[in-house]
Amino acid sequence: MLKSDRYCVIMAGGIGSRFWPMSTHKFPKQFQDILGTGRTMIQQTYDRISRIIPKEQIFVITNKEYVALSHQQLPEIPEENIVGEPLMKNTAACNLYMANKIAEINPDATMIVLPADHLILKEDIFLEKVELAFDLAASHDYLVTLGITPTRPDTGYGYIQFVEKKGSDYFKVKTFTEKPILEIAQSFLESGDFLWNAGIFIWNVKSIHHAFDLYLPEMMQHFMACEYNSAKENSCIETIYPKVQKISIDNGILEKAKNVYVIPSDLGWSDLGTWTSVYENTEKDENENAVNLKHFLNYNSKGNIIRLKNNNKAVIIDGLENFIVVDTDKALLICPRDNDQLIKDYVLDLKSFKKGDKFM
Known part of the structure; x- marks a missing residue:
C-alpha cells in the first residue's frame, strides 16, 4: 500500500476515574505524565505512531472540553485534525465519525485506531506488527486488531479467541469475551488460543463502512447526513449525536x-x-516502593506506590505495606493496592457530598 494512504486516529475522550485523584474531569489521565517519563500518555502515543505516519495524517478524537488541552499537548498536529465529540457515546460512534472524515479526504485510506493512554515498552515490535496490519487491511476486506500475548489470568481485560492456522502470523478471530471471572480467565490462559484485547484496530475505510452498514445501519444513516471537513460539519454532528446509540465498537461490530x-x-x-x-x-x-520523591524517609514500609503533586514535600512513612498514596492540591487518597478497582466507587460516593464535584 502507499504510505500516503495510512492514517491514524488517537482516541482520547476518557475521564480515567480509576486514577483519581490525579486524573480529574478537567485533567484526565491521558494528558498526564503518569509514569514520570517527561511525556504525557497522549504525547507518548503520538511519538510512537508518528515514526511511521506523517503528522498531517494523525487525528485525535476527544471530548470537546479537551480539544484545547489536546492542541496544547500536541502542537505538531494540524488544528483541524483534533476533533471534539459533543457527548460521550462510547467507541462505535467516534470510530464511524473519524472513518467518515478520513474517507472524505482519501477514499483509499487505511486507518489505525489507538487508545491515547496505553503503555507499550517494545515500540519496534509494535511498529512491525502495525506495518503487517496495514498491509493486510489495505489488501483484504479484513478488520484487524492487535491481540496481546497474555502473561497472567487477568480479570481486568477483555479476551480474543482465535482459530489456529499454523505457520501464520495472523489468525481469524472466533470470539470476543468481556472481562471474565478469574476461573474463566485461568482456563483461557491454559487453552493457549486467547489473547488480551488491547483496543487497537486497523481497517480500510471501505471495510469499516461496510461493517457499519451491516451491523449498525441506523448509526450509519445518522452519520451520512453530515458534510465532513466543511463549515457545516460541526453543527450537523451536534444535531445527530444525541440520537446516536451508545455502544462500543467491540459490541456493535467486532463481536x-x-x-x-x-x-x-x-x-x-x-x-x-x-x-x-x-x-x-x-x-x-x-x-519495592514506587516513589519519585526528593525527600523520602522509609521505615519498615514496602510495596507502596506514592505520588505527590508537589515533590518538594518531605515524606516519612512507617509501617505501611502495599498501599496507594496519592496527594494532589484538592484531595488525598490512601487505600490498599488490592482495592484499586474500588476507586471508581470512592469517587461516586464523594460526589454525594455537598459540593463533592469540586474534588473531581
Whole structure:
C-alpha cells in the first residue's frame, strides 16, 4: 500500500476515574505524565505512531472540553485534525465519525485506531506488527486488531479467541469475551488460543463502512447526513449525536463481523488502567516502593506506590505495606493496592457530598 494512504486516529475522550485523584474531569489521565517519563500518555502515543505516519495524517478524537488541552499537548498536529465529540457515546460512534472524515479526504485510506493512554515498552515490535496490519487491511476486506500475548489470568481485560492456522502470523478471530471471572480467565490462559484485547484496530475505510452498514445501519444513516471537513460539519454532528446509540465498537461490530483477524503481539503492553498497573510498570526502590520523591524517609514500609503533586514535600512513612498514596492540591487518597478497582466507587460516593464535584 502507499504510505500516503495510512492514517491514524488517537482516541482520547476518557475521564480515567480509576486514577483519581490525579486524573480529574478537567485533567484526565491521558494528558498526564503518569509514569514520570517527561511525556504525557497522549504525547507518548503520538511519538510512537508518528515514526511511521506523517503528522498531517494523525487525528485525535476527544471530548470537546479537551480539544484545547489536546492542541496544547500536541502542537505538531494540524488544528483541524483534533476533533471534539459533543457527548460521550462510547467507541462505535467516534470510530464511524473519524472513518467518515478520513474517507472524505482519501477514499483509499487505511486507518489505525489507538487508545491515547496505553503503555507499550517494545515500540519496534509494535511498529512491525502495525506495518503487517496495514498491509493486510489495505489488501483484504479484513478488520484487524492487535491481540496481546497474555502473561497472567487477568480479570481486568477483555479476551480474543482465535482459530489456529499454523505457520501464520495472523489468525481469524472466533470470539470476543468481556472481562471474565478469574476461573474463566485461568482456563483461557491454559487453552493457549486467547489473547488480551488491547483496543487497537486497523481497517480500510471501505471495510469499516461496510461493517457499519451491516451491523449498525441506523448509526450509519445518522452519520451520512453530515458534510465532513466543511463549515457545516460541526453543527450537523451536534444535531445527530444525541440520537446516536451508545455502544462500543467491540459490541456493535467486532463481536458480530465474520472478517475479523488478530495479530498476536508481545509488546510490553499495559492499558495502565489502575494504580496497581502503574506500580507494576514503575521503577521501585530496594523495598519495592514506587516513589519519585526528593525527600523520602522509609521505615519498615514496602510495596507502596506514592505520588505527590508537589515533590518538594518531605515524606516519612512507617509501617505501611502495599498501599496507594496519592496527594494532589484538592484531595488525598490512601487505600490498599488490592482495592484499586474500588476507586471508581470512592469517587461516586464523594460526589454525594455537598459540593463533592469540586474534588473531581
